[in-house]
Amino acid sequence: MIMICPVCGKEFEGKGRKRFCSPVCQMKGSRQTRKEWEQKTGYLEKLRESRRIQRAEESEAKRNEAEKARKKHHRAEKQRDRRAETREQKARQKRAEKGDYYALMDIAQEDGDMLSYWKYYKLEELAFCKSMGKDSTRKVNGIPVQDEDFEIKVIETIKRFGEIQATVK
Numbered sequence: 112m113i114m115i116c117p118v119c120g121k122e123f124e125g126k127g128r129k130r131f132c133s134p135v136c137q138m139k140g141s142r143q144t145r146k147e148w149e150q151k152t153g154y155l156e157k158l159r160e161s162r163r164i165q166r167a168e169e170s171e172a173k174r175n176e177a178e179k180a181r182k183k184h185h186r187a188e189k190q191r192d193r194r195a196e197t198r199e200q201k202a203r204q205k206r207a208e209k210g211d212y213y214a215l216m217d218i219a220q221e222d223g224d225m226l227s228y229w230k231y232y233k234l235e236e237l238a239f240c241k242s243m244g245k246d247s248t249r250k251v252n253g254i255p256v257q258d259e260d261f262e263i264k265v266i267e268t269i270k271r272f273g274e275i276q277a278t279v280k
């Protein structure tokens with residue numbers, strides 16, 4: 112039976128279920144059939160869509176992972192900071208208990224206890240000058256540190272003038 116090859120249009124002797132003239136045309140033909148099937152069923156679009164969804168899910172998972180790692184890192188950092196702060200506070204507390212005026216001033220200032228702050232300021236200055244064997248000439252807002260009411264007067268002048276001026280003659 113003479114048949115016409117649907118790929119190249121050549122006539123050939125058809126035998127059985129043979130539809131193409133040669134193996135090359137058969138390959139081209141089955142490729143064509145596959146292509147038509149893909150177009151008819153929307154196969155490639157579906158494949159592309161499912162790959163797109165898969166990629167989106169993967170990058171979402173990656174983002175979540177990175178966010179989790181970032182938060183964990185941040186938590187650890189904060190904890191380290193808190194520990195360091197606590198260590199620092201403890202060390203300062205110890206210095207204060209030993210009578211370190213700078214530590215006492217820091218703590219008083221943090222507590223908003225300015226009366227104690229200026230009292231320790233005075234005591235530190237007097238202790239330092241005594242250790243140097245001399246009298247202090249320091250004044251804050253015009254108030255000499257030797258003044259019995261130094262801390263009260265300093266706070267009053269700060270309230271009145273709103274500034275601090277320390278002078279040493």
Ligand SMILES: [Zn+2]
Binds near residue numbers: 116119120131
């Ligand atoms: Zn052919």
